[in-house]
Amino acid sequence: MNIAVIGTGHVGLVSCVALARMGHEVVGFDVDQEKVSLLQRGVTPFHEPDLDSALHGELDGGRLRFTASASDALARASVVFICVGTPMGEDGEADLHAMEQAASQIARDANDGVIVVEKSTVPAGTAERVRTAISLEAPNLDFDVASNPEFLREGHALHDALFPDRIVVGVSSEVAASILRRVYEPITSNGALLIETDVRTAELAKHASNAFLAMKISYANALARLSERLGADVRDVIEVLGADPRIGPAFLGAGLGYGGYCLPKDVLGLERLSARVGYDFGLLREVDRVNREAMEATVEKIEDALWNLQGKRICILGLAFKAGTDDARLSPAVELARRLRDLGASVVAYDPMASANAQHEVPELDIAPDPYVAAIGAHCVVIATEWAEFRHLDLKALREAVATPILVDARNVLREDQGWAAGFAYYSMGRRPLQRHPGASDLFVLPEPAPLDAVADAAG
Numbered sequence: 001m002n003i004a005v006i007g008t009g010h011v012g013l014v015s016c017v018a019l020a021r022m023g024h025e026v027v028g029f030d031v032d033q034e035k036v037s038l039l040q041r042g043v044t045p046f047h048e049p050d051l052d053s054a055l056h057g058e059l060d061g062g063r064l065r066f067t068a069s070a071s072d073a074l075a076r077a078s079v080v081f082i083c084v085g086t087p088m089g090e091d092g093e094a095d096l097h098a099m100e101q102a103a104s105q106i107a108r109d110a111n112d113g114v115i116v117v118e119k120s121t122v123p124a125g126t127a128e129r130v131r132t133a134i135s136l137e138a139p140n141l142d143f144d145v146a147s148n149p150e151f152l153r154e155g156h157a158l159h160d161a162l163f164p165d166r167i168v169v170g171v172s173s174e175v176a177a178s179i180l181r182r183v184y185e186p187i188t189s190n191g192a193l194l195i196e197t198d199v200r201t202a203e204l205a206k207h208a209s210n211a212f213l214a215m216k217i218s219y220a221n222a223l224a225r226l227s228e229r230l231g232a233d234v235r236d237v238i239e240v241l242g243a244d245p246r247i248g249p250a251f252l253g254a255g256l257g258y259g260g261y262c263l264p265k266d267v268l269g270l271e272r273l274s275a276r277v278g279y280d281f282g283l284l285r286e287v288d289r290v291n292r293e294a295m296e297a298t299v300e301k302i303e304d305a306l307w308n309l310q311g312k313r314i315c316i317l318g319l320a321f322k323a324g325t326d327d328a329r330l331s332p333a334v335e336l337a338r339r340l341r342d343l344g345a346s347v348v349a350y351d352p353m354a355s356a357n358a359q360h361e362v363p364e365l366d367i368a369p370d371p372y373v374a375a376i377g378a379h380c381v382v383i384a385t386e387w388a389e390f391r392h393l394d395l396k397a398l399r400e401a402v403a404t405p406i407l408v409d410a411r412n413v414l415r416e417d418q419g420w421a422a423g424f425a426y427y428s429m430g431r432r433p434l435q436r437h438p439g440a441s442d443l444f445v446l447p448e449p450a451p452l453d454a455v456a457d458a459a460g
């Protein structure tokens with residue numbers, strides 16, 4: 001099948017490679033000429049496991065090519081996937097300018113019979129907008145619009161695209177349904193689940209999935225705030241919750257909160273969409289509030305540990321929005337660096353992959369080549385992304401590098417006794433306040449948990 005993909009970013013490029021791997025003839029089109037020339041040379045513009053070799057394989061096999069010309073991409077396409085960005089607009093709603101541009105490109109250059117497929121995450125109702133925009137510009141074009149939202153996870157993107165836990169197809173005609181069944185037949189024949197529904201339901205299902213994941217993270221963070229006040233240990237609370245198969249352990253990490261390109265915008269986008277159609281989805285506002293509170297709680301913890309931030313040097317370990325990616329878009333770690341700088345601290349950071357992208361977000365950020373160089377002279381070390389390598393830090397070497405032994409584990413990647421054993425005053429998220437111990441001076445000892453009679457009094 002001849003397929004065009006509009007937008008060759010994290011979703012579009014992976015889709016190009018996966019669709020070519022399924023045996024289709026694929027042309028990827030992007031307005032970013034630099035990205036296109038990299039891709040034409042077989043260079044992936046971002047880190048994603050196994051994507052480089054898969055891209056080479058498909059380019060060499062002749063099933064995949066890239067172009068910066070919409071007419072070239074659309075000339076032979078019978079299916080067009082729209083994979084452009086849909087960032088958060090200033091009012092919290094999705095900014096759909098790129099979707100509109102894509103519709104216009106299709107109106108100008110697509111052939112009769114084309115099936116236009118939204119893969120970008122969009123508010124329910126967008127397909128109708130796309131349909132109207134194309135019809136107004138190309139009244140004689142015979143086309144249909146379908147929704148096929150993407151559920152891949154950065155850091156596992158190619159695997160997820162080739163072995164998805166579900167493929168969602170929203171259609172309004174049997175023709176579109178049968179074409180999309182054919183597109184995915186190479187993987188559905190191997191057992192991938194394909195759920196067919198109407199277009200609006202498919203659009204809503206994607207937003208609903210992301211908002212639910214964000215809700216789990218905020219639930220864990222709310223429990224972290226409560227555990228700190230009660231003297232409980234949120235990690236154990238979460239282990240108990242996660243062991244219940246009805247709940248599951250994923251997306252229940254307490255820490256700095258969720259970030260990245262998708263969850264923040266999709267939570268707010270769904271809340272705004274709901275408000276627009278007359279439903280007050282206050283739960284989602286609360287999810288967002290608790291997420292912002294997680295950031296505040298971390299900043300307060302660092303301030304509390306350091307007393308004053310002015311003139312202090314802080315080492316941040318981790319800048320990616322999550323482990324396994326070089327993506328720093330809306331990364332809580334980057335936001336933390338920004339906040340600490342604004343409060344007067346100097347920040348030196350290390351990340352195994354995302355430093356360049358983080359520096360793009362905060363150009364003044366000092367970057368170190370490894371955690372131990374980043375820690376030299378620091379008054380506080382903060383673990384801000386849950387990279388596996390941080391579980392195996394040489395804490396003794398880190399202790400020797402710092403000026404003051406304070407370690408704030410904002411992702412709960414270490415165990416309390418590891419920090420203490422290396423001589424750090426160790427702060428974590430949602431755990432019992434530190435008890436007095438031989439390794440730390442009084443300065444680092446946090447208050448005892450509230451006595452239970454006070455808790456009972458408060459409960460009235």
Ligand code: NAD
Binds near residue numbers: 098122
């Ligand atoms: P991205 O920013 O990495 O890529 C978007 C690409 O679209 C860019 O290369 C940009 O140059 C290109 N583009 C913009 N306008 C264009 C136009 N008119 N014509 C051609 N190209 C154009 O974004 P992304 O992370 O790939 O996300 C794309 C969509 O997929 C978003 O709606 C996002 O919410 C959704 N999504 C993302 C992920 C993820 O993990 N990143 C997962 C699932 C769904």
